[in-house]
Amino acid sequence: MKHRTPWLALLVAAICAPALARADAAPGEPGRGFTAFVELGCSGCHGTVGQGGPGLRLAPQPISAQAIAIYIRNPTGVMPPFTSAELSDATIIDIQAYLASVKPPPKLADIPLLN
Ligand code: HEC
Numbered sequence: 060m061k062h063r064t065p066w067l068a069l070l071v072a073a074i075c076a077p078a079l080a081r082a083d084a085a086p087g088e089p090g091r092g093f094t095a096f097v098e099l100g101c102s103g104c105h106g107t108v109g110q111g112g113p114g115l116r117l118a119p120q121p122i123s124a125q126a127i128a129i130y131i132r133n134p135t136g137v138m139p140p141f142t143s144a145e146l147s148d149a150t151i152i153d154i155q156a157y158l159a160s161v162k163p164p165p166k167l168a169d170i171p172l173l174n
Contacts, residue, residue, distance in 0.1 A: 066092035075158065082104070085122065085149070086152075087103035087152035087153040087154070087155055087156025088153050089153070089156045089157040089159075089160040090157075091150075091156040091157075092150075092152075092155040092156050092157030092158070093157045095150045095153060095154055096109075096154050096157055096158075099141070099145075099146060101114075101154070104138070105117050108161045109121065109158045109161055114138065116163035117158050118159070119158075119159075119161045119162065119163040120163070121155055121158035123155065123158055124148075124151050124154075124155035127151055127154065127155055128148060128151045131146065131151070132171065
């Protein structure tokens with residue numbers, strides 16, 4: 060029975076992904092995304108700027124909103140799942156926009172103390 064779960068997750072992802080791809084056309088709003096990221100507790104595990112902690116590093120250069128949705132609806136590790144009732148596709152797009160707005164750290168060569 061246990062072996063069925065990944066197939067079910069893939070089926071759900073295949074059904075949900077096209078809807079999110081269409082919603083992707085509407086741009087996300089980083090400010091709203093930041094608020095949701097903190098209020099939903101994502102920042103508690105992934106860090107305020109998505110730098111990582113108990114959870115993986117999510118920013119800068121995050122994966123697509125579609126890929127985020129697929130994972131958070133059906134996480135395979137220790138991360139708790141978030142249903143579309145708890146976290147809408149539109150909010151995921153905002154969260155992705157926030158993560159995409161995080162500036163990358165400076166290059167080592169640009170840090171005087173290290174040269
Ligand atoms: C209790 C801690 C915790 C919370 C809360 C949490 N995460 Fe995670 N997240 C993890 C961990 C740990 C992983 C690594 C995979 C795993 O074990 O599930 C992960 C993985 C992910 C991944 C997959 C990253 C990749 O590159 O594969 C995404 C995307 C993600 N989290 C987004 C979110 C978002 C968005 C929220 C808030 C809605 C959130 N997480 C809340 C702990 C958390």
